[in-house]
Amino acid sequence: MALRLSRAVPIWRNICSVSVRAMSQTGQWGEGAGKGGGSGGAVRDAGGTFGKKQAAQEEQYFKKLQAEQLKKLKESVHDEIKYHKDQIEDHEEAIERHQKKLKDLAELEK
Structure with missing residues (x-):
């Protein structure tokens, strides 16, 4: 059943996805696990300068x-506009x- 539900997700989401990242209110990114750095690996979990x-x-x-995705999307829209023109x-x-x-034909009828 899980496979059927995963297939129901529209394909266009994979084509035009934009990544959004948010920072936690408790600390800065890279300051260690649970402090905005999350559990992103040993370096980030340890915090410090390397984590940041x-x-x-x-x-x-x-x-x-995200900039590359937006550029491709703009190019695609420009291509569509040109096609329709x-x-x-x-x-x-x-x-x-x-x-x-x-x-x-009207002249021939006369």
Whole structure:
């Protein structure tokens, strides 16, 4: 049953996911387990300068990842806009062709 429920999750969540990180109110990141650093491994659990450095590197990684995701999303939207503008132009040309045909047929009837 658990497999069926996991399949019900929409696929688009995996395509366009944005990571959000929050800091605990009790302390700074990397200050040890339970103090905002969480249980992220031996270095972060120990706290100190290395824990803070690792927390900062993780934050930098997630900010970079989010920026890349937003860039890809913007590019995708721009591509869609261009596609639809091209479609509009194609349809307008088709309308003009059909109107010309109707005009030519109307002249033949006279």
